[in-house]
Amino acid sequence: MATIPEGFIIPDFGSAPAAAGGTAPAASSASAPSTYAGPRKISFICSKGNLDMAYPGLIMANAALGEGVEVNIFFTFWGLDIIHKKLNKKLRFTFAGNTAMHMPELGYLRPGLENVSFPQAMANLPGMTRFGTSYMKKAMADLGIPPVDEMIDLLEAAGANMYACKLTVDMMQLIEADLKGIKGVISATDFIELSEGGQIVFI
Amino acid sequence: MPTNTLNGYSFEVDNEGFFEDREQWSEDLARELAALIDINLTDEHMKVLKFARDDQAQTGLTPTLNRMNKTGGFVVKDLFALFPGKPAKKIAWLAGLKKPTSCV
Incomplete structure (x- = not known):
């Protein structure tokens, strides 16, 4: 690698994997001792299957990957719909209960x-969820x-490690091919093990 | 505005080090910059950088990985292999563009 001249400002591209850089866990977190000392990683738990609740995890995970952060995603309960081949094109958004x-x-x-x-009494009218869903899909596409x-x-x-929750797969009677x-x-235990040392975001 | 100098080249950058003026970029400078982050620029790399510059000229925005995939036809996996770690930022920097701002 060429040496960087003095006074040269270079964007933070993260450190070489071997060296501990800005993305390494803070050494001062002595209150929560951990054996993990590798590069930064984030684990997302996606538990909702509504269209509007599917996006936050996916977008943040994508941003994290772009920053060179290791990403694990665990899809559980209704979140399984996000990776379901037949259902993930049909996720819906409802006005009901969303003030x-x-x-x-x-x-x-x-x-x-x-x-x-939006008036809650109108949220349950026939066709409202269909309208809300297409409205949101269009807004995102725009x-x-x-x-x-x-x-x-x-x-x-981009290299995300994505996993499905075994309990939910059994409960919903799915197979891995779905x-x-x-x-x-x-x-869940496996996921807790492999997310060790990283931040966990529950959505 | 800080100015970076490198082997006879000089260019204005923002506080993080991204280019302020895309016209101060050249292919030879890109090669010099790439050496600083341990990338040996091949034709494959250059194709990506050229697309990023062309696209930015059209839209005014530094393209994201998703846009490079959708509009430029590049495979995201390849982009990660060519520019390991933080591909979007590395591409923006090596192409003489501003830091990417879009989410996806």
Whole structure:
């Protein structure tokens, strides 16, 4: 490797794997002693199967991979739908129970309407979930965010380690062939073991 | 604005070291920069950098890996192999572009 001249500002590309760099766990965390001392890693637990709850984990995992962080994702309970070959194109978004549902477009109708939350009584009308789902899919597509099934392909190509929860697979009577992009069907204990030393994000 | 100098080249950078002006970039400079992060620029690398520059010229935004895959036809796995660790940032830097800002 060529030497970097003095005064040269170079973006943080992480350290060479052997050396402990900025992405290594802080040595001062003596309160939580751990035997792990490798590079930074993050584990995501995706437990929801709604369209709006599928994206946060996938997007953050993708960002982490782009930063050179090791990523494990554990899909459990309804989150299994995110990697289900037949279901992950059909994830839905509902207004019901979501008081934070505002639509920016309504502001063009009358200023102020964009901040009014969607009436809950109307959320259960027939067709509302279909409308909400297509509305959200369009909003994401407009921002250049791929659909969920393509996000899984992207994560797999970027090197994410994805696992399905064994208990849920048994409970939902699925087989591994139903699921896409995963390295295996593992138990919660296995996942806790392989996420040692990393941060865990539960979604 | 800080200025980086390297083997006779000089270019303005932001606080993190990304290029401020894409016109101060050249292929030869990219080779010099790549040596600093232990990458030997091949034609494969250069194809990616050229696409990133062309795309940025059109959209005004540094392309993300997803965009390089969708629009440029590059395989994400290959990009990780060519620019290990932080591919999007390394590509942006070696192509003389600003730090990528999009999420996906």
